[in-house]
């Protein structure tokens with residue numbers, strides 16, 4: 001990416017095949033990365049993941065053809081008319097499935113992506129659960145089961161080209177779920193390094209030292225979501241990120257796929273029992289279910305009730321306040 005190197009995020013890379021083979025050093029690196037950065041590249045270049053990457057490519061094709069439908073067709077699936085939460089549907093300058101031809105292979109690719117990412121997530125979760133010596137019944141993977149109906153969210157995103165170099169098509173936020181996988185071949189994703197505190201500062205998002213995440217073929221960009229952070233009393237970090245143009249340039253048209261894994265709605269998010277996780281003082285914790293967390297977050301995203309600070313608190317997963 002053509003910007004000065006200090007503005008490019010130096011994310012660590014975790015190898016999925018090494019996690020799969022039980023490498024202890026890779027497991028340690030994963031824990032360190034999730035506690036320090038909350039953002040990493042997941043290396044999927046091993047041949048055993050080539051079907052997953054092929055399916056991702058095919059879903060990009062599906063995404064492009066969905067966005068090419070006429071607006072009146074897409075608007076039949078208006079996200080605000082389909083359900084209470086912003087999880088299903090087309091958001092103008094946004095998402096939903098309008099496929100008429102179910103035999104075009106894209107649905108199979110989509111299933112392949114979901115299956116592949118769920119099993120990648122399972123490996124990440126079980127590695128982290130082992131590193132943190134979580135007791136039986138409290139493993140991260142216990143909160144979301146492969147065979148059960150999934151509350152996960154798949155986003156097919158299209159960012160429109162924009163000549164306004166200060167446009168911000170995706171506001172600063174942390175992710176709602178436990179783990180997010182992002183694929184895109186176009187720059188635009190930015191992350192705020194964990195060492196930057198936004199607390200007590202009335203900072204314009206544009207003045208924060210965002211770092212660009214360079215697209216890397218064969219890799220997913222993975223980030224820790226709010227739920228892992230809530231389950232570990234903040235030990236695992238959900239990092240603040242946004243999407244916008246690369247400094248001083250126009251925003252190019254950009255497609256991305258984001259798969260947000262989520263604990264089941266009934267899962268209670270409270271600090272798990274582990275000597276490696278800082279435990280809250282008795283009575284200090286305010287447990288919340290995953291379903292309630294998503295409801296509050298969408299309310300905040302829609303500019304709903306609450307004062308500015310509490311809304312920012314929810315949007316940023318407790319990270320701080322950005323004006």
Ligand SMILES: O=C(O)CCC(=O)C(=O)O
Nearest residue numbers: 155157182189243256258
């Ligand atoms: O489009 C991207 O690269 C990131 C999308 C994202 O942050 C999200 O959907 O939560």
Ligand SMILES: [Fe+2]
Nearest residue numbers: 173174175241
């Ligand atoms: Fe995100």
